[in-house]
Amino acid sequence: MHVSHSLVPSALAFALAAVLPAPAAAQATQADLYIDVATHTMPGMAGLGALGRVAGAMGGGNASYGMARHPGMPGKYMDVALDNRSKPGAPASQAIPRDLRLGDKIDLLPPERKTQDGGGADGATANVALADGGPYTIRYYWGCGEQVRAGQPAEFTMSVRNGKPVHSGRAMTPRSVPQHGINPGPQHALWPNPANRKSVPAKASLVGAHHVTGDGLPGSMQFDLGREHDFLPELKLEREATDQGTQLRWNGVDGARAYFIHATASDGDTIVMWSSSEDGYAGPELVDFLPESLVAQWTKKRTLLGADARNCKIPREVFTGGAPMVQMIAYGNQRTISQPGWRVHVRNKSTAMLMPSGGGAAPATTQDAAKPAAKDGAKKLLKGLFGR
Template sequence: MAAAATLALAPVVAQAQTAPTQLWVDLSTSTMTGMPDMLQGGVGGMIGGLFGGGRGGGGSQTYGHASGRFIQQGSGPSLTGAFPPNRVIDLALYNPRKPGTEAALAIPPTMGMGEQLPLVPPSPSFKEPGDSAPGEVPEVKGRLLVYWGCGDKVRPGQPKVINLASNPAQWAPVLAGRHAPERAAKVGAQHALYPNEKNTVNPKADTSLVGEHQVRGEGVPESMRFQLAERQDLMSAIRLQSQGQLTESIQLSWLTVPRAHAYHLHAMGAVGQDMVLWSSADNGDAGLGLFDYLTESTSAKWVKDKVLLSPGTTECAVPQGIFASPGGEAGGAMLRMIAYGPESHLSHPARPANAPKSWQPEWTVRVRTKSQTMAMLGMDMGGMAGGSESNSDSAPAEEQAEKPSGLPGAAGSILRGIFGR
């Protein structure tokens, strides 16, 4: 019987011995437009307090703040989502030879975060920010008014009007749109994460990941040493300018973000009992699910489909008066903007051309980048967050399949996010 058990376990052991060690690196830059540089580090706490976004502030003590789920939903879903720390580095290591074991990432001096970052398994109670239980769709009254497209005037056929008192199955298709595919590491007890309780050092304005990195730990391949270049560095902050009152067409402009391969903007606000949504998508997409990482191949397709703005776009206008009441009184509106950055895949040995399905590296590293900002519409503000103006070439990444929003289920999540339930 013992011999039979040994034979049964042999394939599992062999798989663990041959499976690659994997490191996921998610980099995110976030700002509040118009906030002076010296205050940006604490903007998360202020915005979270003003708009019910849950945790924020300059310190990231939990893995997962780089995720789009955090900026869209927050720790507790609300009108604007939560606002993450200024600069976030999320690391997740899967070491199949010693799963759930502490390790460390040796980093270059250019990061200014010490000699190495500890990678620690999550506690049993760990839950990623934004990974909240579905809950029930709140009972709400009023309407949703949905506008789309850049331009001074409201286009014919707009807005789409949704009576929130009706059956969600009837109005869910109006809000349904493309969502950034969920490709984050599915972290659990078998992973080792950063940030964690042992180290909460955050990247600074001059932090650079360019240089040599090495993962060290029991069972980690000695060869897991790799170089990161400018393509894999933190992105510059979005320098956004907003001009115009809510009763007018609001003119938005920005400097080109180096390495960005597409942009998307979305705004929401209250006008009386109604909730108003606007998206920069030119095809009528509600745009609520696009605030997360995208590969270059996916964003290129969605630029062609007029869902996203091209990397050469530097301006967009919000149609006149959509956030003002019929009497001309202004309500309130919050804008979100994202610049999608490069995604890189490293491995050892390097993946050969026309690699067979059986090919498997010793280790892999995936690095994703994005930059995002928020702004209060109706206030003339210039983007005051600094950033590098240099560029680097972008290499193609693996194309990811588009995912539909799921209609009623997704519509419920949208309602919970908008009304903070």
């Protein structure tokens, strides 16, 4: 599940750069290194991570650049991207701490051509072809508690005509989430890459000294990372169905600044969504890295749950056909290390996913037999809506 993302300077930024004097450090910047790290769990599916790694090893490795944004299998993920403006796309080497358990260095290489053309991990879901159908009913709830709030659910219908969604009613508008990552192109050098798709070991740690070397890079590109910018601990999410709703509980993740939860279920041609936001609609676009300033702002507005939150209840009326798919994120820290000639940008997060389950043991019917196909259509529709 990868979302297309980019960091492209605007025309205004170029214009300002042409007329305003930049600081000496900014003028001298030759290279930016981006390091995204993520920890992902799927509670209730113990051992799946190990099985997934074994399957990946048998297939020659399963890691690819972009998986830290939206991990699939449980485990630790790391994406490294180098933007070397002196030698765009030139291979480079990053000496790493022994505790990262990936050897003494990792090689940064330019992306495969299919990634540049939009067929790789970051561009594959930019455009999703939708099959004509519908109408689908979309219902959205928000807020933790035992009772559905007044004015909920927000509801609209959607049909797909000629491959494009057609709304009827007031559709929800996704939150504006700044994209501070990169859209890898031929000017970058990446890890993982076609020559090395090795998964990050379960006990890996980034803490320690790093040194990036390569043609056109400053010789001083050395930096240390501390525990606050290491892989975050696992987010251990649990749910319990009660007469009053679905109780969600989780551990406190050391280093987490805030939390957010989003849940989705489909029943025939109806898609039901809910989030832990207290101030209105917030969709799966928030299950991603967020700037620390936005995390602080949205925590104050109660879009996000505070760092001290440990539980949240989904009202009983929201999901009546079985337990939904639940996605949760613990937002970590961001750091930019700036030195003359280079910068390093590091960010981390921890995520968890609870898979959906069916409802009670109702008799099988022709309508029930048709539900898998309807759910497949609903999933495609959600991808079209949110790029997920």
